[in-house]
């Protein structure tokens with residue numbers, strides 16, 4: 001029984017009856033060391049059962065008595081094995097509509113239903129937290145922006161962005177007097193972090209001259225998930241209002257003068273008489289930055305650390321850069337940015353992977369656990385960029401909510417890996433691998449990756 005998954009330093013107040021008395025595993029994603037131990041924990045959970053009861057500890061799970069905190073503090077059934085994770089994600093009898101599910105939970109407990117502040121509504125009502133039929137309708141209208149044709153067109157722009165960022169890093173190194181072979185780069189802040197914001201802005205059609213402002217607004221958007229800090233909320237809301245006003249004007253401009261970009265395509269989109277409302281378009285733009293930014297930062301950071309700490313794999317990439325494609329897949333399998341997708345609530349009583357699940361119970365699909373399931377991937381702890389079935393990973397989820405941006409993320413990863421390896425034959429970690437730290441939030445990614453090149 002895995003009951004020792006809490007942080008070593010869990011204090012007495014944190015040692016809730018659930019974790020001790022009911023032998024429930026606690027996944028403490030606030031603990032900076034959690035990500036380093038997580039795969040061992042998943043191994044134990046897989047051995048323990050196909051469905052295991054867990055509770056998450058997160059930054060925002062302080063019990064402030066609100067229905068929101070009560071909802072997040074509830075235990076979840078964690079699905080551990082590959083086949084079951086896939087089946088769970090294809091199961092239509094789960095709802096991801098958090099607003100509706102929180103309201104239902106509050107009602108059942110006789111608590112008042114919390115109103116979502118207006119500025120947060122586009123975040124709360126984006127497709128990642130909507131069920132059919134709204135989910136189906138909106139997804140169908142935005143899907144055309146992610147076709148193979150659009151991605152082919154994006155590849156050139158992505159290459160340009162990668163080269164521009166690396167040219168800038170090289171100039172900064174030259175100004176510091178560093179010479180090729182011994183130049184320094186902090187991969188995350190110099191390259192991986194700004195990279196996807198630029199790409200998403202290109203995809204959306206945000207004018208280049210507005211990019212500096214967009215950067216501030218997207219940073220603000222990333223802080224918008226907290227919800228419990230009232231003062232911060234006010235600041236975040238003010239920033240969201242500015243972003244919303246900017247986007248509303250931009251939508252109108254693209255309506256008048258459409259270009260070849262996602263916003264123009266959204267304002268024009270109609271299918272079977274459906275159109276996107278203003279709020280749905282805002283929600284979709286917000287979601288692009290929320291779902292497509294830090295995930296991609298981490299894909300790049302995780303891949304480069306994995307590659308540089310496995311000399312045999314680096315040699316393979318240097319000999320054959322076309323392996324960049326499979327390197328992306330193997331990185332997603334080995335160290336995918338999203339360890340689990342949760343907050344799915346059963347809409348009826350059912351059996352999942354042999355375990356009874358009651359209507360109203362929460363379930364979490366263990367993506368990272370599935371990607372390291374030895375019944376699916378031989379030697380899952382080995383990073384092998386020539387692994388034949390690497391692309392069978394579930395790092396992008398499955399089913400109706402499967403990552404919409406997956407084709408974009410794949411091209412971003414391929415171009416970044418291929419270019420870094422091609423441009424810098426001396427590329428290496430500037431510190432021992434074990435000094436590179438996971439960032440300690442719910443996404444798997446490194447805080448900083450110091451490189452020499």
Ligand code: HEM
Pocket residue numbers: 096127128129139200287288289291292293295296299336337338341342395396397398400401402403404405406408409
């Ligand atoms: C390596 C990078 C990425 C990873 C690992 C990733 C992972 C995921 C996962 C696991 C889901 C499913 C969530 C769930 O089932 O609850 C998802 C959904 C989504 N992702 Fe990504 N993502 C990445 C990049 C992107 C990018 C670049 C974009 C867009 C620019 C994007 C947009 C979305 C959207 C819109 C959804 C919601 C789809 C829906 O609910 O129908 N993602 N992503």
